[in-house]
Amino acid sequence: MFSQRIDGLRPSPIRAVLGVVDRPGMVSFAGGLPATALLPEWSGSVDAEQMQYGPSEGEPALRALVSDRLRALGIDAPTERVMILSGS
Numbered sequence: 001m002f003s004q005r006i007d008g009l010r011p012s013p014i015r016a017v018l019g020v021v022d023r024p025g026m027v028s029f030a031g032g033l034p035a036t037a038l039l040p041e042w043s044g045s046v047d048a049e050q051m052q053y054g055p056s057e058g059e060p061a062l063r064a065l066v067s068d069r070l071r072a073l074g075i076d077a078p079t080e081r082v083m084i085l086s087g088s
Contacts (some may be wrong), residue, residue, distance in 0.1 A: 015056050058084025 020026060039051045057063065063082045070077035 012056075018053060018055060058082070058086075 067079040
C-alpha cells in the first residue's frame, strides 16, 4: 500500500514557486513573500533576508555543513539528501 501511494505523490506547487524566487531580478507575488525592504529591523541583530521564507529543504549553507560533518563520520549524506526541518 505504501509504495502505491508514493507513486501518486506530486511536488508542491508552493515549493516549485519558492524554488525560483531567489533568481536575480525575480519579483514573485505567487508565494506570498513580503517585500524585504518593508520587514522591520531588529536592532541590527537580524538581517531582513533572514526573516523571509526559506527553501523547504532548509538553508543551503546549513545543509552543506551538516552534509560535510556527516560524511566526515563516514555517513553517505550528500547535500541534496540533507533536509533541515523547522517544525512549522
